[in-house]
Amino acid sequence: MTPTAAATRVVVDGGYELAEGGRWFDGRYVYVDILSGRLFELREDTGGVLRELARLDVPLGAVAPVADQPGAWIAAAGTGIVLIAADGTLEWLDRPEDRTPVPSRMNDGVADPAGRFWAGSMAYDGTAGAGSLYRTDADGTVVRVLDGLTIANGPAFTPDGTTMYFADTAAGTIFRCRVDLVSGDLSSDLETFARLRDEDGSPDGMTVDDEGCLWVAMWGTGAVRRYHPDGRLLQTLTVPAPHPTSVCLHPDYGRLFVTTARYGVRSPTAASGAVLTVSVPVRGVRACSWRGGR
Secondary structure, three states, rough: OOOOOOOEEEOOOOOOOEEEEEEOOOEEEEEOOOOOOEEEEEEEEOOOEEEEEOOOOOEEEEEEEEOOOOOOOEEEEEOOOEEEOOOEEEEEEEEEHHHOOOOOOEEHHHHHHOEEEEEEEEEEOOOOOEEEEEOOOOOEEEEEEEEEEEEEEEEEEOOOOEEEEEEEHHEEEEEHHHOOOOOOOOOOEEEEEEEEOOOOOOOEEEOOOOOOOEEEEEEEEOOOEEOOOOOOEEEEEOOOOOOEEEEEEOOOOEEEEEEOOOOOOOOOOOOOEEEEEEEEOOOOOOOOEOOOOO
């Protein structure tokens, strides 16, 4: 399939080292710059004015809002999972990556339709098999559900919450599995949904659109891919930055948001380390909240 060059607009030329975790919550687009530990929002009701919501002194991988607590977030940050109160106060639920044999950090994460929060981890040096996938339940318990991954990335759920996609970026593999709606347990059958070649790039952040298709940011090749649930590659969009990191679809009209990285780019342009938008013919699904709290 021939890639299509996307008519891309730079919404935020932030010069970010590693912008990631783009999500759409309550009339605003939220994303992070992982290495600087910062959380940002672009609100529709302010004409897209950029606002910094939080700044941590550890890497910040991704966030989800806490239900019924305006201004509060659950975050994959540093070596674990933390609650960020509206006043900026931090409450660590657990720091499981403190107990790993190599220095590691949390990476991308997302809340599922049942109100749980899922996030992956990775070793700073990319040690093979050092990454894990975690689930944070409503009572604040953090559970390691999978290990032996290298760079656990891009959890994404179907709208009914019964299917999760996630990637091991370093292995070039996208997985799919069934999720028990009540317990959050994964089925024992972990399906390889797509295995990418080196020339395809590495699968990073992902999202599912309103037609049930999977969108994937392809690190290293400046591309975004769209897959049918049966695994067929439907579309490849090229963007003017080699390292797209996350994808997010507006829930009300056809607009794709793409975060990108300057990290590892020898001659970055305004599109590297930025937020880009592309017009697309489908819509997204509103991101979910973590339905926990203390």
